[in-house]
Amino acid sequence: MAFHHAQQVEALNERLSSLKDINVSFEFFPPNSPAMEETLWGSIERLAPLKPKFVSVTYGANSGVRDRTHKVIERIHAETELQAAPHLTLVDASNDELRELARQYWAQGVRHIVALRGDVPAGQPNPNRYAADLVKLLKEEHDFEISVAAYPEVHPEATSAQSDLVNLKRKVDAGANRAISQFFFDIDAYLRYRDRCAAAGIDVEIVPGILPVTNYQQLLKFSDFAKIRVPNWLHHMFDGLDDDPATRKLVGANVAIEMAKVLAKEGVNDFHFYTLNRAEMSYAICHALGVRPGV
Known part of the structure; x- marks a missing residue:
């Protein structure tokens, strides 16, 4: 049994070593302090030699965050x-404002x-405008x-789940x-x-978003907000590490690398990393996938 498992691991790693045409992209957020700005640009400098397909920069609903996004871009x-690739949301912006912003970006x-679409602020009604409307507006401009x-x-x-799929097809x-x-x-x-998605006629790549975990308590908050299931095995992996950031980082890197390996085996060629403005974990996963400087 152990021999069979070892063969599986070797076969998976052998396949990874021969993978070609893996594409990666990275997400950053605009910094809100000089220290975070230094971290962001250090991370961009570290990850740039991996030649990502693109890097995205998140965008908040208030004008201060928006201005910081534009400056980073x-x-x-x-x-x-x-x-x-800047993030753009419908929340807090009229169609005319969005069109003007699209022209400026172009x-x-x-x-x-x-x-x-963006998160609707608490207490405000649903704007009855959706991401598909924003896609259409942008395509009309350029x-x-x-x-x-x-x-x-x-x-x-x-x-x-079906209505969610229909909404993706609209986009x-x-x-x-x-x-x-x-x-x-x-x-x-x-x-x-x-x-x-394929059965519904959605013929674009569904790129998996990978969040390398370093702060487990923060992950639980993110997951609760987004209604994402955190499996028991992940709880077990991080149990007892609240005051041990070095081990958390090693465990988090291992979890993300194993995920990426299995996804690559299932034919995934594109990966998007939620970096939280830190480079080390994403760089390590890319290295394991064979995405390296000069390659």
Whole structure:
């Protein structure tokens, strides 16, 4: 039995070593302090030699965060060879404002946008506008490359898994080029979702979003907010490590690398990393996938 397991591990690692055409992308968020700004640019510098397909920068509903997003995008374009993809949301912006912003981005050389509805602020009514409307608006302005969000474990506000799938199809039919999944730990849930997307005629890549875990308590908050299942085995892996960040990092890297290996075995060629502005974990996973500087 042990020999059979060893053969499986060797076969998986052998396959990984021969993988070609793996594409990666990274998500960052705009810094809110000089120290975080230093961390962000250090991470961008570390990850840039991996030649990601693009790097995305998140976007908040208030104007202060929006301005910081624009500044990060501008600096990435000015100082690196990376393709920077700003997040853009419908929340707190009229169609005219969005059109103006799209024109500004295009004039700055931005060709890729991550189009999202955005979180509706507490106490405000649903704006009755959706990400598919934003995709359509952007495509009417210019031929942007557009990424949208996908939810293997169903969007928290969706009435059903089927309605959530219909909504993704609307985004793709409006012109989205790819869907990036919310982070997950249940690989089977992602694979089933990918199959259901294909059966529904959604013919774009469903790129798995990978969140390398360093702060487990923070992960639990993220997961609770997004209604993502945290499996018991993950609780067990991080149990007793609240005051041991060095071991947490090693465990988190191992979990993410194993996930990436299994996904690669299942034919996944594109990976999107939620970096939380830190490079080490994402760099290590890319290394394991054979994504390396100069390769």
